[in-house]
Amino acid sequence: MSWPSNIEQILFNLSSGDQSYANWRANLAALVPLALELKTFSDKIQIATNVLYVDNKRIDSYTEVGTYNLPFKSIQAALNSITGSSANNRFCIKIATGNGYTENLTINKDYITLEGYGDTILSGNLTFATTAVHVKFRDLKLTGNATGAYTNAFVIDICDCNTATGKNWTFSCTVSGAYIQVSGQSTLWYANFILSNITGVIANQGGYFEGTHTFNTCNGEFIGFENYGGTININAGSEIHVGASMCIDTVINLASGATLHIDVASAGGATLHNNGGTLDRVSDKPILQASVKAEIYVADNSNAISIPSGSTYTKITSFTTNGYAENCTADAVNDQIVITKAGYYRITANFSTKLGTTDVLADTAVFINDVEQPNIHARRRFSTAGYTFVVSFDGFTTAALAVNDIVTIRVKHNSASAVSATLEYGSLKVIRVGM
Numbered sequence: 001m002s003w004p005s006n007i008e009q010i011l012f013n014l015s016s017g018d019q020s021y022a023n024w025r026a027n028l029a030a031l032v033p034l035a036l037e038l039k040t041f042s043d044k045i046q047i048a049t050n051v052l053y054v055d056n057k058r059i060d061s062y063t064e065v066g067t068y069n070l071p072f073k074s075i076q077a078a079l080n081s082i083t084g085s086s087a088n089n090r091f092c093i094k095i096a097t098g099n100g101y102t103e104n105l106t107i108n109k110d111y112i113t114l115e116g117y118g119d120t121i122l123s124g125n126l127t128f129a130t131t132a133v134h135v136k137f138r139d140l141k142l143t144g145n146a147t148g149a150y151t152n153a154f155v156i157d158i159c160d161c162n163t164a165t166g167k168n169w170t171f172s173c174t175v176s177g178a179y180i181q182v183s184g185q186s187t188l189w190y191a192n193f194i195l196s197n198i199t200g201v202i203a204n205q206g207g208y209f210e211g212t213h214t215f216n217t218c219n220g221e222f223i224g225f226e227n228y229g230g231t232i233n234i235n236a237g238s239e240i241h242v243g244a245s246m247c248i249d250t251v252i253n254l255a256s257g258a259t260l261h262i263d264v265a266s267a268g269g270a271t272l273h274n275n276g277g278t279l280d281r282v283s284d285k286p287i288l289q290a291s292v293k294a295e296i297y298v299a300d301n302s303n304a305i306s307i308p309s310g311s312t313y314t315k316i317t318s319f320t321t322n323g324y325a326e327n328c329t330a331d332a333v334n335d336q337i338v339i340t341k342a343g344y345y346r347i348t349a350n351f352s353t354k355l356g357t358t359d360v361l362a363d364t365a366v367f368i369n370d371v372e373q374p375n376i377h378a379r380r381r382f383s384t385a386g387y388t389f390v391v392s393f394d395g396f397t398t399a400a401l402a403v404n405d406i407v408t409i410r411v412k413h414n415s416a417s418a419v420s421a422t423l424e425y426g427s428l429k430v431i432r433v434g435m
Helices: 007-013 021-031 035-042 075-081
Strands: 050-054 091-095 105-107 112-122 126-128 134-142 146-150 155-159 168-173 179-183 192-196 200-204 212-216 219-223 231-234 239-243 251-255 259-262 271-275 278-280 293-298 304-307 321-326 329-331 336-338 345-355 360-368 371-382 389-396 406-413 419-432
Touching (some): 050 075, 075 112, 231 239, 251 259, 293 336, 345 360, 345 371, 371 389, 406 419
Parallel strands (some): 050 091, 091 112, 105 126, 112 134, 126 146, 146 168, 155 179, 168 192, 179 200, 192 212, 212 231, 219 239, 231 251, 239 259, 251 271, 259 278
Antiparallel strands (some): 293 321, 293 419, 329 336, 345 389, 345 419, 360 371
């Protein structure tokens, strides 16, 4: 019997800090009847049996003990307080949004999870001690550098976290058994990975994965992430698998002595430079090289539009700026992109939007001319008026587009009356796939 294809995500989803270890193991055992494999893999998962709280907004005087009412005021203080952590005694440090945490942290404890609330910012640098063997990050904005030089195996799991452009995550290991996983639908990974002798590098299950990544004697698997404009350097001794809609406008440099396995059908838009490496299922020519593309976008907008009630879609008319375009017409003035070369296209849309009405269910879809594209569509409930929600979706056209076809974004909702919508940030991109 084989593992489910998404077993890593299933297991990490089970690692909620509010479950007891016994309940987690019971759920896990019921998932698949592979007891030995499950035990081996579950040793890598972070299950919290102790919770410590951190809140640097607290300025009052008290004895910090890490409870919800008496939280630590710094993350390092919470880390330093941990004793006796083990596979059966794991710690979760819950970090409040706070005023932004500028600490340069030394991650020096094992079996720990650092968990924020999505907008919790850790702007300092992270230094991993060799004692930090099992570490998980969740729902954090990690905007500094990270460094770990290990002489022992380790597992680092990064789920639903954002990183900053130009920052480096540099890890090495002198023995086998080192694993780094990046996952989560909300992940926006912009930092650069510089990795040496890492047994498993896994990036999967949604989100965006950009930056310049260098692999020295590593094994890696990149499945289910988008990569716009990034660079992957695969050096000698490394074996990397890339696929499942990964490489939009990505440059892949394959060195002699390295191996690349790539899914040609889904790794569209990448350019491969093969310098003597081994390829699997791809030729030396560019992979689905994208030479036709266009973008329109809006940034820092405060002007609202009115979306009438009813079942009819309304065109979004908030775009202000033409982005990069090549052999395709970006027309922000008319809130549309005009196709100038026939072919199949990948269409991507991302919006940060707030509505003026509470509890609205909105459908947003790509339209080609006046025809809804049901496979390039999103539905989102806006539970709170005035609160910014993110809507993103993409997909391939189901038929080849023709010259002068028009691509727009339209929206409808279930409210009984008109709804005010403010598209604060948003973009619409098209990119032709195929040679």
